[in-house]
Amino acid sequence: MLMKLMIGRTHRNIVQSLVIIAFALTGIGMPQAQASESATPARISTVYTGDVINGKKVVSSLNTDDLEAGKKHLLYFRGVQMSTGQYWYVSVIVAKGAKPGKRITLTSGVHGDEMSSVQTVQTVMSQLNAAEMSGTVMAVLDIARPAMESMQRRWPSSGRGFELTDMNREWPGNENGLGAVSRQAGLVFNRLLRPNTDLAIDFHTGTTGLDVSSFHIGDMSRPEVKTMMMLYPVAAIWDNPAYPGVLHNAYIDAGIPSFTPEVGVARRLDLKAISIFVEGTLNVFKHYGLIPGKIGHTAADTNVYIGKNATPVLATQGGFIELLVKLEDDVTVGQKLAIQRNAFGEVMAEYTSPVSGRIGGVRSDATSEPGNVLVFILADGATVSGTGAYSE
Ligand SMILES: [Zn+2]
Numbered sequence: 001m002l003m004k005l006m007i008g009r010t011h012r013n014i015v016q017s018l019v020i021i022a023f024a025l026t027g028i029g030m031p032q033a034q035a036s037e038s039a040t041p042a043r044i045s046t047v048y049t050g051d052v053i054n055g056k057k058v059v060s061s062l063n064t065d066d067l068e069a070g071k072k073h074l075l076y077f078r079g080v081q082m083s084t085g086q087y088w089y090v091s092v093i094v095a096k097g098a099k100p101g102k103r104i105t106l107t108s109g110v111h112g113d114e115m116s117s118v119q120t121v122q123t124v125m126s127q128l129n130a131a132e133m134s135g136t137v138m139a140v141l142d143i144a145r146p147a148m149e150s151m152q153r154r155w156p157s158s159g160r161g162f163e164l165t166d167m168n169r170e171w172p173g174n175e176n177g178l179g180a181v182s183r184q185a186g187l188v189f190n191r192l193l194r195p196n197t198d199l200a201i202d203f204h205t206g207t208t209g210l211d212v213s214s215f216h217i218g219d220m221s222r223p224e225v226k227t228m229m230m231l232y233p234v235a236a237i238w239d240n241p242a243y244p245g246v247l248h249n250a251y252i253d254a255g256i257p258s259f260t261p262e263v264g265v266a267r268r269l270d271l272k273a274i275s276i277f278v279e280g281t282l283n284v285f286k287h288y289g290l291i292p293g294k295i296g297h298t299a300a301d302t303n304v305y306i307g308k309n310a311t312p313v314l315a316t317q318g319g320f321i322e323l324l325v326k327l328e329d330d331v332t333v334g335q336k337l338a339i340q341r342n343a344f345g346e347v348m349a350e351y352t353s354p355v356s357g358r359i360g361g362v363r364s365d366a367t368s369e370p371g372n373v374l375v376f377i378l379a380d381g382a383t384v385s386g387t388g389a390y391s392e
Pocket of ligand 1: 110111114168204205206
């Protein structure tokens with residue numbers, strides 16, 4: 001989930017957080033990633049390290065052209081080293097179609113507490129029969145593994161004592177960068193993702209403490225991004241490129257259309273949301289001719305709300321929160337969203353909506369300190385329904 005408003009430890013992170021807060025409040029002011037000329041990098045080679053882990057061969061770089069067509073391949077990609085000298089490996093599935101076609105990459109686990117993103121990608125991959133496909137689908141499932149090992153958003157590392165780093169502010173990374181997280185991002189992006197990808201989808205969910213609905217984050221002014229996002233039967237789209245350093249913007253900078261689906265709530269499997277994103281992803285494959293079949297439900301069927309801003313309502317006090325709205329509710333300016341009480345049960349604050357729009361996220365804990373996001377509202381947009389409204 002990208003909405004997290006956090007104050008980081010470093011100056012850079014504090015500045016970035018302030019910019020993000022300003023951005024989240026206004027929806028303007030962040031530079032939009034520019035599509036670069038699609039510079040064709042030199043052909044990358046597949047390098048097998050010679051290791052086999054749990055029966056899977058290990059690569060330190062991959063060119064999916066080198067893999068046998070018409071088959072599914074399970075590999076480990078060797079990422080950055082730990083401080084014990086061992087490596088963080090990343091799990092890779094490649095469904096290499098019998099015939100050539102688009103190369104689509106699915107990623108999950110950039111944040112470590114977002115389990116429905118992983119199950120969405122696993123489910124999609126389980127439904128592919130490479131022998132009947134035209135094109136290649138690559139899945140990379142557990143990119144920020146140390147964060148996943150402890151079911152938390154950020155990557156724990158030891159640069160200046162114990163640190164937690166949000167990997168989704170580090171892309172495209174730097175193989176020679178400051179710290180393990182930047183290096184992991186650089187290795188994964190340069191040697192695995194970018195060389196093998198025509199279109200990319202980086203799956204996320206809400207975050208611990210903030211439940212979200214089923215929605216996308218992406219820039220609707222980019223035709224292929226819009227086409228892909230509208231192929232999902234989601235409740236809402238945040239029509240916005242979001243922040244620098246997120247994986248989908250690193251792809252965009254490399255000339256690869258990409259966006260971020262948010263697959264419901266964090267930590268546990270959100271089966272309803274997963275089914276929405278599995279259907280949408282299979283629609284994308286059908287649209288681009290990777291697999292046969294009829295397109296299923298899309299955003300044209302869901303009265304999707306497309307908003308330019310994600311407007312947060314922050315707690316002004318500490319205390320116990322009673323929410324009066326739920327995910328996907330439509331709200332109007334001035335509508336009461338939440339009541340906050342102290343330990344005596346006295347009402348300390350009431351929160352109303354500053355905008356009209358659709359509820360995209362709600363705090364999942366029943367208490368809050370001041371400054372936390374209680375609710376965010378996708379706003380400054382409109383609902384879109386019926387076929388043709390946003391079709392390409
Ligand atoms: Zn996330």
